[in-house]
Amino acid sequence: MDDLIAQLPLLIPLVLGGLAVWLLLPRDGVRAWALGGVCGLVALGALARHFAPPVDDSVHNVLFYLFGGGAVVVGTLMITDRNPVYAALWFALVTLCTCGLFLLNSAPFLAAATVIVYAGAIVVTFLFVIMLAQQAGAAGYDRRAFQPELAVIGGCLVLGALLYTLQEWTVEQPLLFVTSPMAANPLSEPQALPDGEIIGESDLGTLRGVGRSLFGDYLFAVELAGTVLLIATIGAIALAPRRSQGTL
Amino acid sequence: MTDPLPGQLAVGAILFALGAVGFLTRRNLILMMLSAEMMLLGVSINLTAFGRHHGNASGQVFTIFVLTVAACEAGLALVLILNLYRRRKSLDVQLWSNLGEPDLPQLAPEDADPPAAPPAPELPHLTPSGPLPKAPVGAWK
Numbered sequence: 208m209d210d211l212i213a214q215l216p217l218l219i220p221l222v223l224g225g226l227a228v229w230l231l232l233p234r235d236g237v238r239a240w241a242l243g244g245v246c247g248l249v250a251l252g253a254l255a256r257h258f259a260p261p262v263d264d265s266v267h268n269v270l271f272y273l274f275g276g277g278a279v280v281v282g283t284l285m286i287t288d289r290n291p292v293y294a295a296l297w298f299a300l301v302t303l304c305t306c307g308l309f310l311l312n313s314a315p316f317l318a319a320a321t322v323i324v325y326a327g328a329i330v331v332t333f334l335f336v337i338m339l340a341q342q343a344g345a346a347g348y349d350r351r352a353f354q355p356e357l358a359v360i361g362g363c364l365v366l367g368a369l370l371y372t373l374q375e376w377t378v379e380q381p382l383l384f385v386t387s388p389m390a391a392n393p394l395s396e397p398q399a400l401p402d403g404e405i406i407g408e409s410d411l412g413t414l415r416g417v418g419r420s421l422f423g424d425y426l427f428a429v430e431l432a433g434t435v436l437l438i439a440t441i442g443a444i445a446l447a448p449r450r451s452q453g454t455l
Numbered sequence: 456m457t458d459p460l461p462g463q464l465a466v467g468a469i470l471f472a473l474g475a476v477g478f479l480t481r482r483n484l485i486l487m488m489l490s491a492e493m494m495l496l497g498v499s500i501n502l503t504a505f506g507r508h509h510g511n512a513s514g515q516v517f518t519i520f521v522l523t524v525a526a527c528e529a530g531l532a533l534v535l536i537l538n539l540y541r542r543r544k545s546l547d548v549q550l551w552s553n554l555g556e557p558d559l560p561q562l563a564p565e566d567a568d569p570p571a572a573p574p575a576p577e578l579p580h581l582t583p584s585g586p587l588p589k590a591p592v593g594a595w596k
Contacts, residue, residue: 228473232480258465275466282470282493286477291486298489301470305496308463312503314515317522321499324522328492328529335533336485339540348482348547358479366472373464411510420512421519428516432523439527446534448541 216257217370224250225363231287232352232359251279257374267311274307289349291336299329313412463504470497484539484546488532495525 211218227247230239255272278301285297302325306318352358410416421429470493477490499518506514536546543550 228476254465254469255462258462271462275462278466278496279469279473282473285493286473286481286486286490291483294486295489298493301493301496305470305500308466308500309503309518312463312500312507312514314503314506314518317499317503317515317518320519320522324526325492328526331533332485332489332529335536339485339536339546346483346545346547348545348549349486351482352480353482353549355480358476361479362472362476365475366468369468369472370465373461373468376461411507411512412515416512417515417519421516424513425516428520432520435527436523439531443530443534446531446538448537452541 214371216253217367217374220250220253220257221363221367221370223247223253224366225359228283228287228362229355229359231283232355233287233289233350234355235351247280247283251276254370258370270307271311274304274311278304278308291349292333295329295333295336299325302329315412316414316417460504460508464501467497467500467504470494470500473497482548484536484548487548488529488536491532492525492529495521 223246227243227250230243230246232238255276281297281300281304285294285301288294288297302321306321309315309318309321474490474492474494474497477493478487481487481490499521502514502517502521504514506512506517539551540546
């Protein structure tokens with residue numbers, strides 16, 4: 208019981224967040240917008256306080272709260288919106304917030320690539336939504352979620368397990384994130400690169416560093432990824448409806 | 456140096472859980488695919504955060520692979536959705552619940568709308584010609 212009470216700063220945001228998602232999921236009748244929104248924001252604030260980064264770089268922190276909190280809020284809006292067109296738009300915003308987090312992690316190339324790839328994917332998805340789902344107005348399957356209680360409970364269990372592990376890790380190694388990021392925890396010990404060279408901080412995130420790692424250490428994986436792309440292309444062409452089978 | 460690793464991992468975990476909840480609750484095939492993509496985004500945040508934490512580029516390389524797989528998945532999923540839509544004229548995933556084993560417990564859709572009736576095929580018909588025959592009123596009741 209004491210353990211449970213000790214975990215209250217984690218349990219309360221989890222329960223509130225699950226309640227918020229459950230209240231906001233589409234259903235018949237009126238949804239409790241205000242109550243769900245307040246519950247969700249309180250849960251998000253409590254979690255942000257719990258997992259707050261050490262404050263010594265205010266610009267970085269502000270950007271992190273902006274992008275991280277934005278991603279979570281917009282993601283919640285995406286899975287709870289009744290209109291699939293709006294859901295696709297919210298997903299575009301989730302992608303943009305994620306790209307902001309990539310930038311904070313000094314991965315500008317990845318941010319650009321994600322925007323380009325997902326922009327194409329989202330535009331195509333958007334066309335599909337407008338083409339297929341908007342022919343007869345709002346459909347019944349978008350107005351009612353399928354078993355929201357079970358899904359929310361399951362999601363809260365998964366999230367609780369993940370956050371509990373993270374929290375234990377943070378509490379056990381309080382100095383890890385302040386002094387040296389590469390010390391102490393054996394699980395986070397960086398593996399030495401095969402040639403014994405660790406790319407320096409100045410090289411991290413540049414195209415040179417990413418390219419050297421991609422085409423040096425992971426060359427076979429690149430070949431495999433190319434094969435996967437080829438097979439996916441062939442499969443998509445083989446599965447696509449023929450013109451002789453009629454149109455939509 | 457500020458290391459925002461726990462916060463970033465928490466954001467990734469929350470996005471993953473949100474995507475899982477969306478995948479399980481939404482009944483629109485396209486939205487289910489978008490929820491799966493959101494789970495992939497959460498994993499990508501984790502990978503880049505660990506890459507920065509360890510100071511090497513492996514995390515970003517793995518994220519590139521995740522992007523590759525996401526692109527393949529989006530293409531194949533859209534083709535499958537198009538095929539499924541052509542058969543049932545609806546994006547409701549529960550119309551396909553009979554694909555499961557028959558002896559498993561069926562998750563009955565709660566008061567689901569009846570599926571839209573397929574449009575009647577265009578049958579050929581003869582054009583009427585000649586005067587309308589005079590039927591005796593009330594004789595064939």
